[in-house]
Amino acid sequence: MPPWNERYTVKITGGKERGRKIPVKTASARAPLRPTSAKVKEALFNILGQALKGSRFLDLYAGTGAVGMEALSRGAREAVFVEINKDRCRLIKEISERLGYEGRIRVHRMDARRYLERARQRGETFDQIFIDPPYQSGEIKRILPLISDGLILSEDGIIIIEHSSKITLPEESGNLRKGKTYRYGDTSLTIYRLYQQGGKIK
Structure with a gap:
């Protein structure tokens, strides 16, 4: 985690804006940041690959929005950021403007569960959903049931x-089935897909 009074740099590692670096003073977020590491972020986008092209990407517990910005650089059509901290929401908007993405983002300052309930009611769907809550919060077990019926996840x-490697996530939740878990030291990435897709879950 970056020191409270130092700068953290949002780095775009792939796609159209590859190589861009946006410095962010961590104190301006008004709360400690735990950014996704460069290694884990690169692994995440290697998993997603070409599926990002023209997609809708949902970044829950967005922090500075670095993951969603990377998705846009790599071809996502739109990114939706959900973050409860108002100062982080402001940072996301500032970073998107510096990257020229202000027309391709939406930022919602609210609890992730509340957002998902509203998205379900509005009939919104997403092609990729990235979930990165505070590791010790217990949010994952509360979030999965809101997605497990498949209403907001495209077919x-x-x-x-993203979660602590000390945690083993459930094999299934409603219509979701767990795929592979990728471990990177203390951090792991676990995949879920809709069961009714058929075939092997990767």
């Missing part, structure tokens, strides 16, 4: 959860 969509 071929994918959910990727």
